[in-house]
Amino acid sequence: MKRFSRAMGIILSVMVVLSVMAACSGNNNGKGNNKPAESNAATNATQSEKPAEDYAFGEDVTFHSNEPVKYSMMYSDHEAYPYKQDWRLWSAIKEKTNVQFDLAITARTEYENQKSLLVNSGDAPYIIPKTYEEGAFVAGGQIVPISDYVQYMPNYQKAVKNWGMEEDLKAKLQADGKYYVLPGMWEAPGGGYSYIIRKDIFEKAGVDLSKEATWTYEDFYAAMKKVKEFTGKKYVLSDEFKGESTLNIAAVEYGVTAGWGKANGMRFNHNTNQFEFADNTQDFKDFVSYFNKLITEGIMDPESFTQEDDAAKSKFFKGDTFVINGNYQLLADYQTKMEDPDAQLYMITQPGGPKGQLMVETSRLENGIMISQNALKDLGEEGFIKMLRFVDWLWYSDEGQTLSLWGVEGETYTKDASGNITLNPDITYNGMNPTATKLLNADYGFGGGVFAYGGTSKLRMSKMTDGEKDFVSRVLNNREPRKLAPPIMGTPDESEQLNLISKPLMDFVSTMTLKFITGQEKMENFDKYVDQVKANGSDRYTQMANEIFGKTKSLLGY
Amino acid sequence: MKETSSSRIFQGINALIMTLVVFFTLYPFVYLIAQSFSSEAAVYGGKVSFYPVDFTALTYKVILSKPDFFHYYGNTILYAAVGTLIAVTATSVMAYPLSKDKLRLNKFFIPFVLFTMYFGGGLIPNYILVAKTLDMRDTIWALVIPGAISAFNVILMKTFFASLPNELEESAKVDGLDVYGIFLRITLPLSKPILATITLFVIVGIWNSWFDASLYIQSKEKWPVALYLRQVIETAISPTEIGASSEQANQIAATVKSAAMVLTSLPIICIYPFVQKYFVQGMMIGSVKG
């Protein structure tokens, strides 16, 4: 199957190269003779002369197809704004581009399952958005290695160039040197998760919050200690997410991995250009010792690692605790649930640590779009490229992104001279115009997660409340961006091997991390732990990882 | 004399044990119901124990006011009715011959059935079979046929059939009934307890099932209520992506899990008394003598 389409692909691309070269200036194309958009491979192959484009596309050009065109797409139906056939979103897209969708609508909660089933059974629609993990689908041969085609996507290329995404994109490379997803791209990383604190209590306890943007974890500890003395409560921090978010953001500052980010326990040493196993080093000992200190001094609740999120939130709402981990959306939510009406919630900048004041969020990539081989099969390479250019416009051009997020100028928003967007006062979204009755997403279909994500910082900021903007700028201004680690591009067999070592190894690390932190295991036994980790394969893994890296580093530019 | 007093003591102890059992099993339910009717502040504050605090039926109102909800309930009732009929019929038809020791091929067929309890095909082959090969996607059949006969139920029924006294069949044969007649006129009527039990098991299974529907049902109108409620629960757990967190959303989030649970289980619990009629002892007497 794969070989056949590759052969056809080569033949077709020779044909298409001619037409592409003609179109390559990137500006308005002449509208040539009408050709049915859903032409199949056979028809395309017979076109030997330079085929004229029957659609408009290009960098900062509105995509428009002469003939009405339909593309099949998976749609993740969010229960907060359930799918409506008459959403303004669909008609707005159609007006501009002459494109309609043939949607496979699935409830958000079942989306991943459905995606897996449809792809693995060969029935995937052409466009598959909301893809967080594309790795699992690569080997099945149902997804197009889209890096082969991004050359046809001008707005995508522009974003990559302007924002310097080449390094970030390397993280998506698979063993064959290609990548399989069109990721959502942000100009700058987001704020991410941090600690939500009771500003009112901290201040009453005598903590000086003016310098919090330069705090380290030791400073944070000192502050929490003051809060404990002042309030006399049993704990200051009782965490949700089973502590995984806290461990993750702290691990970054200690140069190790833990919690959500524990992955394979590796870190990349940019000086030696080698991978190392981070979770049995002295850094790791310092890391677990810190949290062990928090536990033994009664600052952090040991139940943070086992309790249900509701239990943690309950304690925070009631006022039994004063710090909890979360992102800004959650903060906005929690503010309304606090029992004490005078409670003031504030999100501190993630504290720094021994490795510096490092930014936690490094990835500017987020969930993206996979394109199924069915599109290539059904549309033929030319029709396929046309579809890609539509995708390029809708998801990567400023015009397309603005439409997806804000809607239609004049109808749902207004733009002033300097391009600032103001949502119409009778429509509410993301906390804006809270008293308005019309919902941007539920009633109009704009601002939904399937289409509206990624973009310029300006666009991102336009969605934020002032509090969030403040948090994000504190992060961006006071934290050093980290260098990204290169991916370990193993073949499927190598990946399988690595996985087999890594999963049990990291299980052990997770268990011991928590045991050291809660005191179930004594710090004196750390050396035994180090040896045990090696026995469980950390050295083997590191060796394999570096071997693979050695083989592939030219592809990655090292 | 001795019998009466020791029997009274026994009854007393039994009653005590039962009270404890009832308390421990009922209490969490009472707690859940109380919680589902309490205000969000009370729930988060941990103030709820036996009865609702700051009574509010908002969550129920919201869930029940969506006409969808009753529609989904209707779907579930349909699926349960059709599915149970098919399942119980098919299971009893299969279990009957398997309960006859004289059938020599049973030595092969019973393991044939049992084997399926230990080996399955996995998600993808089943999906391909149901959705692609048989094209049952988005139909009621995808929900009621693949799971119609469970090996476990067949074995249970077979055990029960086998325990029925042979004399009844013998006398029926003398009266001229053939195998089909015996099955319909003698065996089934006498098997009300097991039929009721299997019916109960199957109904509860279908009632609570959402996974198959999530795989095979595309159109939202065809959803069973369990899938809808699972979505309601899932969404209350994860942080909302929507903008405005209205008063309503908070209140609902705090109590939706318990409310959803109450709504799903109450009707099934009400079904039980109907089934219980068949669990009456002494059904055998009449039939042997008669």
Next chain:
Amino acid sequence: MEGSSKVFEVSPLWKHVRKEWKLYSFLVLPIIYFLIFKYAPMIGNVIAFRKYRGGPDFLGTEWVGLQYFKMFMKDPTFWRAFTNNLVLSISYLIVRFPLTLIFALLINEIRRLKLKKFVQTVSYLPHFISMVILAGMVKEMLSAAGPINALLGHFGVEPIAFISLPQWFPTIYVTSGIWQGLGWGTILYLAAMTGINTELYEAARIDGASRLRLAWHVTIPGILPTIMTLLVLDIGGIMGSNFEKILLLYNPLTYESADVISTYVYRMGITGGNFSYATAVGLFEGVIGLILVTTANTISKKTTKSSLW
């Protein structure tokens, strides 16, 4: 399938089938159903011996023999999960089995019909509580500020962090399982009890049998086939586990006693090649389950004369 006819003499079997064709006819449609819906998908298991990485070639791409089996057999964490599985399942079986029977007998003894129905219905309630809620309740009850620790506090005992200590997990698993399944588990016994001829009770009572004797000599023998059937099936099910419950109640601190085969396979991840891995483990489980159920069946046949086949 018709292999048996080659092993035994052809004529008696052939004649036997012809004679009993009406009874066998009952089986035609159900067998077809089984072949289509249960056996056909089993072909998919072949990927335990072939490489399968996702995609519609669901039979895999090439033979790799026992590669995937070797993978988990060489993994000490797998064997830990295997042992935990056995410990948890057997513990649960040993506790639940007699308790359910005794509880059924006690319910059977309730004189007042209304009370009997009430107790029965109420005892079924926990069965309907979704696992998510159950896990939440268990955690709440066992938390440092929860009722159990409060009770312990009255006796001067320091609070115990039950959920994070591996030694407590089996107890928690079994107790919560009993709570949830005890009532529901009595249904089959009670249904079977209705089939006991009441004359037997009369006769025994006239002979002066006490309640206990009645239970031992009339009731239990009367429902013995049901008891043995359930026991044999339960033994066969030892390799299984309550996946959802464990997933919700365990955490890295308790992996060493809580991690079972299903949760371990789940954590290994169903990505790419791991379909094959999971299938190989599944086959392994299935074979062991079959061995267990066959052994249990034979023992049951020898000791109580009733068995599944």
